[in-house]
Amino acid sequence: MLVSYSPIDPIRAYIGGDMLRVSPEQRANIEEYWGLNEPRVSQYLNWANSILHGDLGTSLLYRSPVAQVIAERFVASLALMAIAWLLSGIFGFILGIIAGMKKGTWIDRLIKGYCYVLSATPTFWLGLVVVIVFSVWLGWFPIGLGTPAGILEQDVSLTDYLRHLFLPALTLSIIGVANIALHTRTKLVETLNSEFIWFAKAKGEKGLKLLWRHGLRNISLPAISLQFASFGELFGGAVLTEQVFSYPGLGQAIVEAGLGGDVPLLLGIVLFSTIFVYVGNLMADILYKVIDPRIRKEWN
Structure with missing residues (x-):
């Protein structure tokens, strides 16, 4: 409307x-x-x-069925979002554990400050900074696009794909680290102050052994929940990132559809993104059941 x-x-x-x-x-x-x-x-x-009837309509801009446009563009976006999703989850979880284990130290303050800065950083601005540093100043990576310009698709190597994918994935993953790290730290601090942890310490357990045996499962639940629930934020971040880097993915397609008044394509991508976020939340619920026996008993 x-x-x-x-x-x-x-x-x-x-x-x-x-x-x-x-x-x-x-x-x-x-x-x-x-x-x-x-x-x-x-x-x-x-x-x-x-x-x-299973027909998403025809795109005015691409003169092709909407389902075909979404399928073609999602392949490129999937590679970008999958890499960013994995990197942000892994590094966010590791930083949260380090900050929680080193609570009150300069390491904890450094990680928290880093995460607060990231939380307040717009995705498009960070993308521009990454382009300026790594593409313009250093010249290590191409400025944009998904493949080198002027080269046929069959002549593009895997190295070319990865070089064009690296900066967008880096930008998107950096933004996603903050929430995972901060929530993991908070949950770990709560877990380390619980009675069963004090009992384990009284038996002589400490350090990584204590974390592995008693804390890891408790702090992994909120991290998994946030990581899979972040599919919506990941998709929204991909829209801005793909615009900055002119990356030919689904995010760029939805911007073109909005600016071009291509309602069938716009609504098709909205429906697809809704399913995308729903699948992420469903996977989080399923993994909850696998990781936490208490939830498994409640479901049974």
């Missing part, structure tokens, strides 16, 4: 050229072909009816 009432002209985006060359008759034919001449409620009902 917001897109339909916005000043964006989907016909202008569809033609992509000088609107003066298009006669009123041609414009009317284009509107009729795409169903844009119908009332907004009718357009929505037609789209919903197509969804019920």
